[in-house]
Amino acid sequence: MDNSKQLLITNANIVLPDRLIEDGWIYSSNGQVTAYGASDESYEQFEEDAQKIDGSGGYVLPGFIDIHVHGGANHDFMIAKAEELDTITRFHMENGTTTMLATTVTASREELTEVIDTVAQYERKPMPYAQLIGVHLEGPYVNPKWKGAQNENFMVAPQLEWLNEWVQKYPGVVKMQTLAPELEGAAQYIRALQDHGIVAACGHTDALFEEIMQAVEHGLTHAVHTFNAMRALHHREPGTVGAVMLNDNITAEVIADGHHVHPAAIKLLLQAKGADLVVLVTDAMSAAGMPDGEYVLGVLPVIVEGGTARLKEGGSLAGSTLTMIKGFQYLIQEAGVSIVEASRIASLNPARVIGISKQYGSLEVGKRADLLLLDKELSITSVFIAGEQTL
Secondary structure: OOOOOEEEEEEEEEEOOOOEEEEEEEEEEOOEEEEEEEOOOOOHHHOOOOEEEEOOOOEEEEOEEEEEEOEEOOEEOOOOOHHHHHHHHHHHHHOOEEEEEEEOOOOOHHHHHHHHHHHHHHHOOOOOOOEEEEEEEEOOOOOHHHOOOOOHHHOOOOOHHHHHHHHHHOOOOEEEEEEOOOOOOHHHHHHHHHHOOOEEEEOOEOOOHHHHHHHHHHOEEEEOOOOOOEOOOOOOOOHHHHHHHHOOOOEEEEEOOOOOOOHHHHHHHHHHHOOOOEEEEOOEOOOOOOOOEEEEEOOEEEEEEOOEEEEOOOOOEOOEOOOHHHHHHHHHHOOOOOHHHHHHHHHHHHHHHOOOOOOOOOOOOOOEOOEEEEOOOOOEEEEEEOOEEOO
């Protein structure tokens, strides 16, 4: 990818972290955002050598960052090799994701290690589509009571030996791990995750309110697919959901697809936490971008009907077929979120969660020029990765 290219987009609304520049322009060079402004501020000095694009009154915003995604385009990160990784990252790039974490399901130590190894090797080479920058281990240290679409046969208590192997053999590859904080040994494991700079997230958990609060003291900072596969809010025992909504040290994922969470619950979450502590994710599985039919999540058979994925046995929701652009549109159209807030929820907030916000997640001078150009109806017209047009 040639990062020396220069790009100038004019006649567009520029979505910054805190405001919207109406009828503005943005310029990037060497793969980074260099300047932006309103139409009455001259950009003539940038025109000579730049690729010039008319935004046609649409929107320029930072590329989406999906920190919880299992696959897409009929491929699953659990079994994908380099060619399949290209297919997955290309599909999600076409739907606005420019950076992502390969997310696993509960599986054996050997299978999880193989995924980490595959991603580590893939990261060493130029990536033409969405940038795969690490792994999110969802499990295997989760509670069978809230297994959802996770395989109960591989659920175990936290294993520090496994973590030590992963961080020594593949430094920096594991970015996040989801676990149930109520499990024996979880407190020590969460502290170890924090020591290694890995995000400790709660999910598939039956944790009581106080157990989540105690886990935060040990280093828990995130909650996966909030409301789903976790102890619900009750007025006498606020549970996992109550703790997540109340504690500002926890960022909260939400799957905004209209199937996993009612729009009113999304609004409640946003009112409780504010737009800076909520993170849009897809939790997309291999069926994303595919027609209804039979698929697998990990090794578990899944049936997709009307775009909703459920386990063939038991009927639990099994990931989603959501894309980030659809979730972004849903937040605005169904949850009443402004485009500026929705952009933070889909880009800057996930960048902050995994510690990459100095380079990614917003249109600020010096950051990577991972850009989306949307039309007035919020549909994607172009995608740019490090300033180079990929769609």
